[in-house]
Amino acid sequence: QVRLQQSGPGLVKSSQTLSLTCVISGDTVSSxxxxxxxxxQSPSRGLEWLGKTYYRSSWYSDYAESxxxxxxxxxxxxxxxxxLHLNSVTPEDTAVYYCARxxxxxxxxxxxxxxVTVSS
Amino acid sequence: xxxxxxxxxxxxxxxxxASITCSGDKLGNRYVSxxxxxxxxxxxxxxxxxxxxxxxxxxxFSGSSSGNTATLTISATQEMDEAxxxxxxxxxxxxxxxxxxxxxxx
Numbered sequence: 001q002v003r004l005q006q007s008g009p010g011l012v013k014s015s016q017t018l019s020l021t022c023v024i025s026g027d028t029v030s031s032x033x034x035x036x037x038x039x040x041q042s043p044s045r046g047l048e049w050l051g052k053t054y055y056r057s058s059w060y061s062d063y064a065e066s067x068x069x070x071x072x073x074x075x076x077x078x079x080x081x082x083x084l085h086l087n088s089v090t091p092e093d094t095a096v097y098y099c100a101r102x103x104x105x106x107x108x109x110x111x112x113x114x115x116v117t118v119s120s
Numbered sequence: 121x122x123x124x125x126x127x128x129x130x131x132x133x134x135x136x137x138a139s140i141t142c143s144g145d146k147l148g149n150r151y152v153s154x155x156x157x158x159x160x161x162x163x164x165x166x167x168x169x170x171x172x173x174x175x176x177x178x179x180x181f182s183g184s185s186s187g188n189t190a191t192l193t194i195s196a197t198q199e200m201d202e203a204x205x206x207x208x209x210x211x212x213x214x215x216x217x218x219x220x221x222x223x224x225x226x
Contacts (some may be wrong), residue, residue, distance in 0.1 A: 048217070049214065062213055065214070105151075106168035107155070110162035110163055
């Protein structure tokens with residue numbers, strides 16, 4: 001059974017960088033059949049896919065246009081985890097952030113979610 | 121941009137059938153997944169590839185898709201099915217979610 005355990009601060013100041021980590025158990029971040037994603041949820045924006053990282057002989061990352069200039073998602077093979085970094089945050093980035101596994105068919109495993117509040 | 125539209129709320133009596141729809145241009149040409157989310161919990165996939173059910177999901181959950189509309193059907197609805205339901209599809213280099221439907225069982 002795949003398990004995703006998230007960690008990171010719950011409060012970030014405006015203009016700073018939001019950083020979260022997702023530790024994977026029961027699978028590997030280097031899996032060639034999965035992608036590792038970050039999704040956020042807020043009352044104003046609903047569920048919003050932010051991006052993913054995946055390994056297919058080389059490492060790749062894809063990002064949503066809405067955050068492309070501010071985001072990076074990076075794998076850490078030594079710790080079997082991946083991270084989200086979102087810079088220049090504003091109060092509009094306040095949301096519950098989830099990591100999830102993209103099996104190619106669905107988002108089949110999700111982390112527990114982290115509420116991140118951006119203070120102005 | 122491509123959007124997925126869901127009715128904000130649906131009510132159903134216990135034991136009856138609930139239908140939740142998701143609409144988008146030529147949605148029938150894309151695979152759709154459905155997620156159930158209960159308060160304070162992470163989403164759980166209940167249908168993927170339009171009509172496939174993950175292991176552990178009760179048979180009363182089923183999906184279909186045609187034309188511009190995908191439908192999640194819950195037969196013999198139980199009180200435990202009360203939750204928010206979201207549809208999801210892939211677009212070119214992007215992932216789309218519907219706005220969600222709150223299912224009330226009363």
